[in-house]
Each structure stands twice: as C-alpha cells, then as structure tokens.
Amino acid sequence: MVEKQTIEWFGATTFRLRAKGLTIFLDTWLERPSNIPTYASIDDIDECDYIFISHAHFDHLPGADRLAKKTGATIVGNGEAVSVMRAAGVPEEQLLPVAGGERIPLFSKSIRDEVRSQFREFPRSRGPPGPPRPDVSKASLSVHVYPSLHCLMPGPPGQHLDFIDTATEYIGGSDPYAGTIDITMGMRYGLLAAAKAPLSARAQMPPDFRPFVEYIADERNKFSNFDGGQMMYNFFLGEKTLLYMSHLGGYSGILKELEPQPDILVMGIAGRGNINGRPFDGSAAQCATNIIKWLGEPEKIIWCLHDKAPIKPFRVETEAAAKMVEAETRSRVLTLEHATVYDL
Template sequence: MTQLSWQDATIEWFGATTFRLQAKGLTIFLDTWLERPSVMPTFLRIDEVTHADYIFISHAHFDHLPGCDRLAKQTGAIVIANGEAINVLRGAGVPEEQLLPVAGGERIPLFLSKTRQDATGGKCRLAGGPPGAPPLPHSDLAVAEVHVWPSLHCLLPGQSHADIPDVMDTGTKYSGSSPYACTIDITRGMRYGLLRLGEIVPAERLDDGEKSFVEYVADTKRNVMSNFDGGQLCFSLLVDERTLCWNGHLGGYSAILQTIRPQPDVLIQAIAGRANIDGWPFDGSAAEAASDICRWLGQPQRVIWCLHDDAPIKPWRIDTKAATEMVEAVTKSRIHSLDHAVKVKVFPS
C-alpha cells in the first residue's frame, strides 16, 4: 500500500468558511455550512457525504455550525468545537462520544476511523483514562494532529447593520469606536436583530436574499445554531512536517498568533468585517489587519481567503483586491484562490 504523506493532501471549498480536507487517509470538515439559504448555491449536500473522520467548528453562528449535527450523525465523525456549539449539537441528538469540547490550548491526536473502531473493540493499544471513559487509541497511532487556539470574531464596520455596505472593500480604513465595542455587540445584534429580521422588517421590504435568510434561520430544527459564537477558535492541522492554520474570522490575539508553533505553511484566513485584534476594533483596513496576521504567523507560503464570497445578507460579497495586493507587497506570502467545489493540493511543493 502506498504511504500517504502531506504531498497527497487536498482541499475543497464549499463557500464561506466551509472546507473539506483530505490528508493521511483522514477526511476533515472545517465548518459545515453546506446547505444554505435557498437564494445561495449548494455545492455539496449533506446526504452526499459518505465519510468524515473529524469536524472542526470555528464557532456557533448561523453560517458556520448548521449541518454539523446531521453530518456527524450520518458519518460518526468526531466534532471538535467550543462549549456553546457542543451544547447545541448535544441538544440536536449528536452522541456524546462524538463530541469533544475545547476552549483553545489543546493539542489533539487524530486517528483513522478504523483505528478508533479498533480501540472500541480493544484491538489496538489504548491511551490511559478513567474507568468508564470511551476507549481512546494511544497517541502513537495518530496519523496527524490538531492544535486549537483561542481566537476572536470580527466586528461590524459601523454602529449597526444598517451601516454595512453592499460590497465591503478590504482597503477601507476604519477608526474610532466606543471604548466598550466588542463581541457582545455581535451577540446582541444576532439575538435581537439579525435572527429576528422577519419580525422587525415588513415582508414587502425584504429582498430575495433576506427572505431566504429569514426562512433559513426560522427552521431551527434543521439548521441548528446559536446567536452566541461561544468563543472563536483557530485550528492548526499538522500533517507530517507541514502545517495548515485555519482562522475562520478576521480576528485573534496577537501574542498567540506570534507564538503558534510550528508556524503554518498554509493559512486559511477569513477576510470579512472590521478586524478584532486583542479584543479591540482594529484601526485600519482589513488588508492591513490580514497583513499583520500573516507576519505574526511567520509569513505562510500560501494564503487562502474565505468568508468573502456571495452572502444572502449585506455585505453581499467582499472585495479582496486590496488585501491580496497588500499581503503580497509587504510579506512573502502569496494568495492562492480557490473555486467552489474544486479539489486542489493543499500544500505547495
């Protein structure tokens, strides 16, 4: 049998921050927003997915978590997510043994599904654990690993959703804010604004995208989510000697980003919104913030933008030109663009 290595790793993008990675025999989903509001294209239906080993969830919002419960129950994948997302999934009936709550700072060995099955049957070397805990393979049997880090959700560029432009330019500079501006504003905006859009705005004033969004979030049984992000997470996947870092929003803690080791060869970076650095609204543009993040992470060889394509509500898309030009001008990183549902190699040779 041919030994799989980092050179065989592939990635597919299904919109927003949802990706499928295949590496070392593992299939890993990054977020699970596959089936989206009706106005948006669906590139992969959940019932078309026949295998997944792990699901990493960046946070619990409507465009990241929905679909995770159905995908996990269908495939038996282990879900690695924050406590808010885990509680939502538990309430949706995902078995406890598939739920792995994290808060950032964890280093987790990743196993093939067969190895996990062997552990359940006592057919492989096991890790230690308390009596009654589900059997876990010994870390020596892992084929890859993931490091989880605390991160931050981006912020709104204005005082309210009404200030958001139709198309957000990553070159637009922002400055000033309330001294209390933080992700609490995002949570309140979700709970009392965005997720109540159908109650607040008369139906005749909603455009087609907004109508489809209202219908989507109203179906809480099928589309599980929370108004609270639960604590944004950043994931570093280590495959042999190569590392991919996935940061599903334009934010983070500078000290953490500067000390992540190993530094990534590939960075998947969300580029929407006003950057949230160290808990403060970033004074400057998304392009400048992304350039800082690239520098802090050691100038990854390849950068892949996400959360910049068409959306059902404003901003309807993100103009990444300024961010691409600045990152390539001030760092050694190079932007690698993906088309939806097209499988490509993850790591540059």
C-alpha cells in the same frame, strides 16, 4: 508514492481537508439559503472522520449534526457549539468540547471503531475516565487548538454595507465598548428575531432578505446567536502545517508565539479586524498583513468568508488585501474556486 493532501472550498468558511487517510471538515455550512449557491449537500458526503467548528453562528455550524450522525464523525468545537449538537441528538462519544490549549491526536474512523469494539485487547491511551481512546502511536495527524476572535462589523453602528472593500480604513469608533457582544445581541434580537415574524410581516421584508429568514426559521438548521468563543486550529499534516482561523481576529500574543508557524494559512478576510478584543485601526488588508507577518509569512494564504453572502454585506473585495500581502511579505495568495480540489 506520497499520498496527496488536498483542500476543497464550499463557500464562506467551509472546507474539506484530506490528509493521511483522514477526511476532515472545517465548518459545515454546506446547505445554505436559496439566494446563494449550494455547492454540496449533506447527502453528497459519504466520508468524514472529524468536523472542526470555528464557532456556533448560522454560517458555520449548521449541518454538523446531520453529517456526524451520517458518518460517525467526531465534532470538535467550543462549548456552545457542542451544546447545540448535543441537543440535536449527536451521541456524546462523538462530541469533543475545546476551549483552547488542547493538543489532539486524530485517528481514522476504523481505528476508533476498533478500539470501541475491542477495547479489552486493543492498545489504548492511558488517561482519564471516558470512552476508550486509541494509543497516540496510532494517530494519523494531530491538531493544536487556540482561542481566537470574531471580526467586528465595519462602518457606522447599525448600518450594514452592501459590500466590504479590504482597502477601506476604519479608525476609532463612536462606541468605546464596541466588541463581539454587539454581534451576539444584534443576532439574537435583530437577525434571528426576524424568524419569529408572522408570515404577513415576512411578506413586507426585502426580497433578498426573505430566503435568509426562511433558512433560520427551518428547525433542521442548528446554530446559536452566541458564537461561544472563536477557535482556531493548527493542523500538523506531516511536512506541512495548516492554520485555520475563520475570522479576521485574534490575540497578538498567541499569533506571534504560535509554534510551529504554519506553512498554509486559511483565514477569513471579511469585516473589521479584531485584535485583542479591540477594533483594528486601519483596513482589513493592513490587519491581515500584520497577522501574516506575526505568523512568519506562511507560504500560502487562502482567504475565506469573502464570497456571496445571504445578507449584507453581500461580498468582500479582496484585491487590496492580496496585493498588500504579496507586496510586503513572502506569502502568496492562492485563490480557490468552489468545489474544486487543490493539492496542498
């Protein structure tokens, strides 16, 4: 009997992947501001072998520290995410910083625990100093790590739309230097500065913004204003390959040359496309279609980062993107319901 490989979506870019006996979380934004639904809490999760973090922002990283401490999972992420997790008290042996270019064998927690407790007798990988590692022959799965890019904000600078339509085209821009540094600075001195506002000032904030401020002011929620560099992960699941890229952005050379090409693509569809560090001229639908063609037209496309958000833009209309992809490629869009198990 062939073991099922499944995926569940918990909103934004947080997924649970089960394959080859491993339980893997892709981002961990489970417990969220009170003005949007929470589909699972850390208390609901009893098993996790690995946590793969796309980047260190507030809607991707929070919860990873608590989940890792509870389950013993290994956190894989960029240096910024790992630094935040280290400061939160996650043991060093459960932290694996990556920058892109890594090929990582994935082992069950029982195998990792066994090699740690019986490292003198257990077959180990030959390699550099560090915590004992199992021999690669005992790996259940593997993953390749690549650098990627955060999307850019659509619309005029400084103005945030209530919602984004993937059909809307954006051409050029008023600032020739528009890029992710704007997001880093805007988050630090704009969004996150609101958490430091006195209670009297918070009372004057729009009602739909206050839950977000309360959330980022809660010290249990660990994240950074700096994304630390987007990571995307290509998982080898046996007969299938799944590529996880949480935002609408990337480097064209990497996307065109990726091997093996994915059978399943999980991709963020929010914002304005960011290709090679430059704003994409066109719609999100056009950008996504280009990326899908570069990747060899994966069999299944799963959108993320398009459901209800705690701040503007509150949602993303994905119909145009789905129609364009299915009209121009062999790929088919699989629409997921929250907290529902789907076979891969």
